[in-house]
Amino acid sequence: TAQASAAPLNALFSPGLRCLTLTLLLMAGLNYFAAQAFTGWAPSFLAEVRKMTPTEAGQILGLQATGSLLGGFFWGWFGDRYGRRKGVIGYFAAAALMIVYLFGMAGTIALSAVSFAIGAMIAANVVWAPWMAEIFPEQLRATA
Secondary structure, eight states: HHHHSSHHHOOOOTTHHHHHHOOOOHHHHHHHHHHHHHHHHHHHHHIIIIIOHHHHHHHHHHHHHHHHHHHHHHHHHHHHHHHHHGHHHHHHHHHHHHHHHHHHHHHHHHHHHHHHHHHHHHGGGGGGGHHHHHHOGGGGGTTO
């Protein structure tokens, strides 16, 4: 049939799904952009604002990456156990921790702990792809 031969990507933008698809694209794009902007800016912040040595900054950023790695496993388990939408908890926690990171932390040890936690919370994005796929009709889930 013509519908079966059409590219599944086109079906995501059909009149009944267009608004949902565009909203999810915008939401995911803005969130990923914001997370990447923070992560990419952190080395400059640590060096220029906090006046840390490259070694200190590297250790803090390494802990953030470690938190992200371990957080990915946690959020995958959490999303399977409690539902993928609940991953939003990680994003709110990351936002709160970023404020603490920028304005409230003094000292390498405290900043390291918050950096690790930010990485772990940002990793909540691992549940997005399955959640987004689940809200589309079954025949479009692999494409979504």
